[in-house]
Each structure stands twice: as structure tokens, then as C-alpha cells.
Amino acid sequence: MKDEITRDERVANLKGMGCSRKRVEDARFTQGKGNYVDDIKLPGMLHGDFVRSPYAHARVKSINIDAAMALPGVVAVLTAKDLEPLNLHWMPTLAGDKQMVLADGKVLFQGQEVAFVVANDRYIAADAVELVEVDYEELEVIVDPFKSLQSDVVLREDMVAEDGSIPNGAHGPRKHPNHIFTWEAGEEEATNQVIDNAEVVATEEMYYHRTHPCPLETCGSVASMDKVNGKLTLWGTFQAPHVVRTVASLLSGIEEHNIRVVSPDIGGGFGNKVGVYPGYVCSIVASIVTGVPVKWVEDRMENLMSTAFARDYWMKGKISATKEGKITGLHCHVTADHGAFDACADPTKFPAGFMNICTGSYDIPVAYLGVDGVYTNKAPGGVSYRCSFRVTEAVYFIERMIEVLAIELNMDPAELRSINFIKKEQFPYTAALGWEYDSGDYQTAWDKALLAVDYTGLRAEQAQRVEDFKAGKTRKVMGIGLSFFTEIVGAGPVKNCDILGMGMFDSCEIRIHPTGSAVARLGTISQGQGHATTFAQILATEIGLSAESITIEEGDTDTAPYGLGTYGSRSTPVAGAAAAMAGRKIRAKAQMIAAYLLEVHDNDVEFDVDRFVVKGSPEQFKTMKDIAYAAYNQAIPGLEPGLEAVSYYDPPNMTYPFGAYVCVMDIDVDTGVPEIRRFYALDDCGTRINPMVIEGQIHGGLTEALAVALGQEIAYDDMGNVKTGTLMDFFLPTAWEVPNYETDYTVTPSPHHPIGAKGVGESPHVGGVPCFSNAVQDAFRPFGNRHTNMPHDHWRIWQTANDLGMHD
């Protein structure tokens, strides 16, 4: 048999790995045909809404629901008292702490859930919220973690024993009632010794401000308890639906097989939808109580004020080096403000996430990291906003320390990085704080980046600009922001990564249909990343069926295999690997079928794009379509019918994507307005599955980086009032504020990943934040700036210029 088309055409028809296949999701997303939680409407469905605390710290003396209950259309008003008999007035957090579902005697942050109103429609629920009378007694508010550790105001009375002693927390001993944990990595004494005896030492304190992932779709859920069958169905904005099912079962006592959790289309997560929120629990309880479905969807202000924030790290660093610039040691201490409850979403053994990747891309012989978690009267959270666990903080820290060290050494920061990179031949490289970096070629990427932007030319231009400024010829200064980042993603090996005891493997199940198309289901869930597009491409290449013939399904726990979900750029490193492995199982069986059909020995056929061919005689072949048909319709001795496979993949290691970014900025010192002239981003995410999707992820991640660096924050006043609770003040950039991004790449595959891919969704955010920030700081370096805190909004930039005497 002869083929009509060439091998190249067969490869192209597959739409497999490496091609910029258009996103299959976009047809529905761009036509308003997505199906989000708020689109779910069930017969008889009720609507829930929260009474929230106006105070950041207060005792709740009484709650009177009479007036609310009297409003026609109100079905129920739940308070902690109603949840207590079910033991659901508190719930466990992912970080081993617990959190009030509804205020149990006191409130600890502004916006905290106090009562849950259930009504016939959303409008009545909102009206009834106003009618619930809560009597508060205000308590002293603590919004500063350093003050919190000194204060005798006890925030969490449940965390102090009756005799006044302080019991251990989930992560060991606590030193103060408002202290959550101390977590350490590395060798403190050895590090101190090196730093104390070093030729050059730079120290710096920096505050990585509190911000919020702010996905376009806010959080919500619809719970439907079928009392006849005893089945609970829960639709919600869940980045980890299987974990939600397990937690819901443990909390409610409903057996896990009687719970179905569905994540429908999700409008962005960025870490905000990993945790479990009181609204989910309340919608479940309300459905159990009323026997009808109950929907809860928060509004924008509720999302910003009460669901998981990100960052809020006070970081203190010391870095030492030789006079020539070789780094000898790094010391980092973090005071981590976790708010009222420790609701971080980190693997259990990592209460500060992977902050211990803070040695960055550099070969640093000895290092120490200590993190103290602290309670304050702020919203709980501490999630990884478009980054792997706390990696944005870690990379910001080291990329600022490098800049400060460069100032101390009077050296060019690009050169300082080059001197200290982990070298290509050092991989796999074990860092001082324990991680084993899988692969990298940093110098090549760095040189490519610097060449692309004409770094030397930029520095010359900057020097001229400084002259011109001093001569009064311009009021604009120029900054060149650099960052070189290494991410640590793909959590992760079950031996050291679990969430609530559940190992962080992931899964893929493939079913090939007789006519040669397929459905594959995974334990992850896309929130806009385009899984239905890219996972089909991985499978197309692995099993030789066109990506167009492969449906990808995720998010329904009744059908998808168990997995830990999508966050921390883990989908491709873990579930993507599972897909490849499952695909290989399909291929192994297909090989036997092909050999049987071709009447040769198994070892005499080999895979070629979309078929098995007899070795040495390519005109003798069976396509995967032929094989699929035979698998179901032909009795093959020794083989079961059917063509299916499942793989649960426990990664042997994390993956370590990296990149080199450069930002060129002009800053008007009189208005504090920055203009981004150029942004160049080189990413190395290993094997590239879909270049177009990668580029989209990079544009998005950089834009969120721009937001955080230049203005986006959750700010509180001294009374614990949220000052940035709407999009008027919480900075969400529009197309207008976003510069043109130039993207570039190198490819250094992961040696341990089946297809060599590393994950890319979060890299641009991780590398972007320090790059934008460094650009601002670099602009003022010639005028004496060492470090200023983000966010670099207009007035803070102006303040920097003012402090440096540039308005005199």
C-alpha cells in the first residue's frame, strides 16, 4: 500500500507537539458560550449572600436574624450556631490551620463571613443581608506583623491553651500567641560565618506588598444535595476539584463516592481558587438543610477583601561576595503576614512554599533561610499568585539582592550575574538550600538577551541621559531593568510534596474509540491555560492520532481520574507527563496489534508518526486508525479487546524553567509616570508544545507582573479597613497600559520529564516582577537609590525622586 501524502504532511496533519495549533477553547470563550459557575441554573435553586464584618477585630456579642427572616423570600439565615452541631463552624485550611466558616464569637478581619442568608433570589438575599443585626464590640486592631509579635492582644484565642501556654502549631513550636510557625532551611551558623568574614557584604530590607490574584471570574459554587439518592453535586471555581471532593467528604461525613465535584469553565484562577472558602461550605450546608440547590457567587469587592491574597512578605537579606564579585553566602529572613488564619496553599511540608529557591540562578556555596509566619487582622490567604509556591517572592528577593550587591561592588549588574551563574556543566545542580536543579544553560540565555537589546548601547545611552539630566536638559531618567530567574515548578514528587496528606501526583486516562478518535481525561483543570489544546498535542505526537480527533476533559470527579489540580505550573510537568506515559501504554499495545495484523514479530514493527511500519519496509504499515478499529473488532490471540490506558505520574523531581528579561523604562521624575519603552522576555521552558500558547501565557504573566510591580496592592489602614477594594483603586492594567512584549526562547529540555517540558504559565510573572521593579530602581541608581519598595505607582516613584533631591 502506498501513501498519497508525504511524511511531512502526515506530521502536519497530526497537529502534534511544536505546532501553533489554534486554541480549541476560544470558539466558545470568544462567543460568550462558556459555561461558568454563575451560568449554572437549576430548578428551584436558592441564592446565598454573606453578612460580612465591617470591623477588622471585634467580638460578636449577638446576631439578630428576625428582621431578615421576616423579609418575604428569605428561606434561612445561617450563623456559626447553626453550623456548630455539624462541626462545620470551623474548617481546616490547606496549611494545617483552621478557619472560621462563620464568625464564632469574634471577627478577625474586615469582610469576614458572619452570617449566610439564603433567599429565593439574589436581590432578596442582598436586601436581607442589610437586615441582619449584628452587635459588635470593637477590639484593638493589629495590621503590622512586627507589632503583632510584640502585642499582648491575642488574635487567635483558640491557639492558646487554657493555662496560657502556646501549643505547637501545624509546623512546630510557636513563640508567641500571634506566631504561626518558624521554618528554616540551610545552615545558619556556617552562613553567618562566611558573611561575617567576607570581603564585601550587602544588606537590604524589602517589603513585598500584599496583593491579590483578582481573576476576572470571582469565586462561587452551586451545591445540590439529592436527598433521595444521598448524592451531593458541587459545581465550583475549584483549581483542585478532586481535593475538594476529598475534603468535602471528610468534613461532611458523606462518603466520597456520593460526592461529585465539577469545575466547569473557570475564568482565571492564578492561585485564588486553590483554597476552600466559607462560601463553598455554606452553600453545601444550605443545600443539605433546604433540600434544594443553593448558589453562592461573590462580587468583586468580596473577592478582593476576603478570598486569598498573595505575598505580604517582609524580607531581610544579607549577601556576601569577594571583591571580584563571586558570591560567597546568602542569608534571608522573612516575616510573613498570613492574616487571621493560615490559609496558604502550599505542600504540607513547606509552610513558606518553595521560598528556599531564593538562591536563584546562582552558584552560592552556603545559605540560610528563616521564615516566621504571623497572624494579623487581615484576610487569610498567602496563595501563589501566578507562580509556584512563594517563588515570586524568592526570585524578587534574590534579584534585588543582586542589584544591591552590584551597587556595593560598584559593578554592572549584568556582569555580576554572569560571574555567578550556575554553569551548564554543573547540572544537575544541588543548591545550598536543598533543591536539585534539573537542567539549565543560563549563560547562553543571558548572552542572547543582552545582545538582543544591545545592552552596552543601552548603558551608554543611560550614562548620557544622566549627564543631560544633571545639565537640566531633560526631566526624564532612564532605567534598564534586568532579571534572570529560575522557577521551581511541577509539584511534585510524592516523597516530599503533599496537600493534606494527598500526594501531588497527577493522572491521565485515555480511551481510543474504534474509529480512531479519542477522549482523554486528566486530574488537572484549565482556568484559561488551554489544556484542551496542548494536552491533545502531546497525545497526538505520542499515539499518532490527530489532535483534532482527541477530546480533552477535566474537572468532573465522576469521570476524570484523581489528580491534584492546576496551580504552580504543575499541569504540564505532572499531568502532561502522565498523558505522555498513558500515550506510550496505548502505543505499546498498538504495536502488538500492528504486528499481529502485519503478521510479523512485535519487534519487527516500529512507530512512525501516525502508524506502525514493518522495519525496513515502510510500504507495509498499519495506521493508528486501522489499529484502533482492529482493537475493538478483531479477535487477537493473547490480547484483550479495547484500547485504553491510564497513568498516574509521580514526578521524580521538580522542573526548573528559567529566563532572561530586560525592561527599558523612561521615568518622568516630576509626575512619577513610568513609560515602558521596551520589554524583552527570553523563556526557556524546555520542550515547547505550542509556541503560540506559550506566547499568550508570557504576555499574560508579564502583564500581571507589570500590575504588581507598578501599582497593584491590597492596602489596609491602621483600623484594618481595606483601602483598595474596588477596581478603581486595585490596579488591573488595560491594553492601554501594557507595552509591546518581545518574546524569545532557548530550549533546554528537562532530562527527567517524558517529553522534556518544564511548564511556562507562571515564569513570566516570576521573572517579570523583579524586571519591572529593577527598571524603576535602576533609573534612580545613578542618583543614589539603593532600594525602594513596590508597588512603584506614580506617587511612590515621585517620592523616590523627591527623597533623592531631584525636585530641588
Added chain:
Amino acid sequence: MIPAAFEYYRPTDMAGVIALLQEHGDDARVMAGGHSLIPMMKLRMAEVPHLIDLQAIEGLSEIAISGGSITIGAMVTQHEIINSAEMEKAAPIMKEAALQIADPQVRYMGTVGGNVANGDPGNDMPGLMQCLNAQFHLVGPDGDRVVDARDFYEAAYMTDREDEEVLTAVSFAAPVGGFAYEKQKRKIGDYATAAAAAQIFKEGGKVSAASIAMTNLSDTPVWSEDAGTALVGSTCDEVAVKAAVTAMLDDIDPTEDNRGPVAFKRHAAGVVLGRAIARAWSRA
């Protein structure tokens, strides 16, 4: 963000509007484009049990330009201002300012009348109207009256308009000379950190008249007569601009908010005014 229940009315003539306003007093409000009022209702910062939509009233949506006089109906949208070629010719500062308000979606709905009647110190049109020495035309149970824009604003959300009055139009003499509307903001869709409107008339190579108004730097727009006077007779040289800025700084009274502390706002006010003067002078 769900408003409290309200009654919705859509009268077809002004008499109907005024009758409703008289009937419900404080509990009633007219709605133009709704892009200031509805957000406030959703936040439950404004309770409006009786909402009177002005969209069906005829005669409020015209731009009339004749004999050097410009009249803009209250329901003319910011979008229409931007796209009126006649307006651009007669008073180009209107387009320059309108383009700096909010974003295209908001400008399709937001009206000139709503913007000036609202009384929010962040609105851009009130300062502009003061710069242009506009008149506001009001109609109420006792008939029509006219108020100078420069006398209209009393405090944040407090104006000279009575509860039962409706603003029907704004009018002003077609401005002469150079113009500029300069605004600093944090992002598209944001209110001003500081904004300045300037009209400068040049005769014999010197400023013969100048009018300057500032936005979002007090609880009302600020027309700074002294700042304008400081420019008269000058060539908008450094000394004159400095004098104008100093005079303006005496008239404003900014407060600290998320846009920054008072010192920054005062500095930014000086910068935007300096730039507005420079641009207006270059066009004079």
C-alpha cells in the same frame, strides 16, 4: 454589588419629570447615562427609591453652535462631544478633555449634564466649564434659571441645584486663543490625580486674558482667577508660569488618598498646570 429595590420611571416630557421630583422629593433622582449614579446605587452608597430616566425626554441631546455661542444639551454624551466636527472647530478643548474621561464604553453612556450635575470632585467637565465660564440652565417647578458654572459647586456632591430642578443644558461663548486640558491619572478609566484646563488669549505677542481651572484637587473644581491673572501681560515665560502655579496652589486644597499624599498632589498639580499653560500658549 446589588442595589436596593427602586421604582423606575421613564417620563416623556419635562413636566412629567418635575412632577415626579416634586412628589418624591429627596427620594427621587434623575438618571442620565447612569455611569456615576448606578455604581453608587450598586454599592448602596446612594439609595434611590425612585429613579427617573431622562432618556425619553426630547430636546436634551442637541449641540447648537451659532453666533459664537455654544449650547450643549444635558443628554449629549461624551462620545458625541468627541465626534462632533463642529464642536472640535468651535471649542477644541471639549474634545481634548472628553478623550481623557474614563474609557470608550463609559463615554458612550456618560453625558455632559450628568457629569456637571453629579458634583463629584473627580469629574472633569465641571472644571472645564468653569474655565470656559459656562452657564448651566436649570428648569424646576418655578421655571427656568441660569447659574454660572463658577458659582454652582458648593462641596462634594453639593451643588446649587435644588432637588426638584433638572439641568437642561450648558452654554458658553466659543473660546478664543490657545487651549489645553492636561490630566494625570493612574490608568485608563481613572479619575484625575491632578488635571488642569487652560484657555489663553494672545494679543500683540503677550497674554491678554487667561482662564485656569483645576480638577480633583479640592472638594469642588477650582477656578483660579489669580492664576489666570498672573499670566496676563506675560509671554508665559518661566517667571509667569511660576507665578501662576503659586497662585493656583493657594486656591487648591487636595487630600490624601490612594493616588498619593498631599505633597505629591500639590507637586503634580503644579506640573500639569505648567504643561497645560505651555501647550495652550503654543496654540495661542
